[in-house]
Amino acid sequence: MVEYKDRLVQAMTAAEMKTADLADRLGLSYQAIKKVVDGNTKALTAENSARAAQLLNVSSDWLALGEGTMSRSNMVMPYSDLSPAPIPGRPTIAVPVLSNSASMGSGAELLEHDVLTGDLKLSQEWVTQRVKPSHVQALRFIHAYGDSMKGTFNDGDILLVDTGIRLVDIDGVYVLCAHDRLFVKRVRQRWDGQFEISSDNPSIKTSDLLDGREQLDVRGRVLWAWNGQKL
The missing domain is CATH 2.10.109.10 (Umud Fragment, subunit A)
Structure with a gap:
């Protein structure tokens, strides 16, 4: 069974993002992410997991629950449409x-x-x-x-x-x-x-x-x- 830590590592590898970089982007400590990657912590909190999925450009359901596919390409907002205003339901x-x-x-x-x-x-x-x-x-x-x-x-x-x-x-x-x-x-x-x-x-x-x-x-x-x- 593919565990949360395995999906997180897979997403980080695909995004070419290191543990320290993800921690920095999420506002968490390096050790907090490392514990998840090493399997010492079961998973990130629901909020942080959703934010991580956004940063890594993967499906939040796939990362958190292993449901669906890893890709979220069909959900990515075009660069030109990005707005500084908060988007309901997004970090x-x-x-x-x-x-x-x-x-x-x-x-x-x-x-x-x-x-x-x-x-x-x-x-x-x-x-x-x-x-x-x-x-x-x-x-x-x-x-x-x-x-x-x-x-x-x-x-x-x-x-x-x-x-x-x-x-x-x-x-x-x-x-x-x-x-x-x-x-x-x-x-x-x-x-x-x-x-x-x-x-x-x-x-x-x-x-x-x-x-x-x-x-x-x-x-x-x-x-x-x-x-x-x-x-």
Whole structure:
């Protein structure tokens, strides 16, 4: 008889997802998943099993009960139809909303330990397939104020930030901390290797180069502006 652990391993192998990766995506410890894979725990909880099936792109009934076929290809929502809004009956992710804002703020660790004002629930399928964060626990919502990024997002827009990104790994829009303030700026790497910080608003002619002397910390990369623009 094929046990739950065998189906889970089969699904993970097909999805080329390691134990640590699945644990991270589910917000569980590595040991929690390993105990299931090793057969020391009978199965994931019903909720986590459904979320795992979604992440591994297999049928939730097949994973949980061994019923039907492994494939859920006929149930996959087309990429273009994915929406951040929670889908009834499908897993969601609650993302904390911080009282902090950029380009205003105060001091270190703002995005990790700032006061929370609640959370917004997002479709897990949308988060994992569309914005693809470093890990879902690192996601935060902040408000942006000012007009330096006008055209990309506007004064008062809510920004979805991946606080797990602490280095400029690709060109994009980042939350930066400098001089005890938070800024949201576009960062590009030039051909000479230097990083250029700029604003998207063409009427604001600000551009700075980082040469290693600045006291500047990357606090996250903006993944989505809540006006429907992926960044």
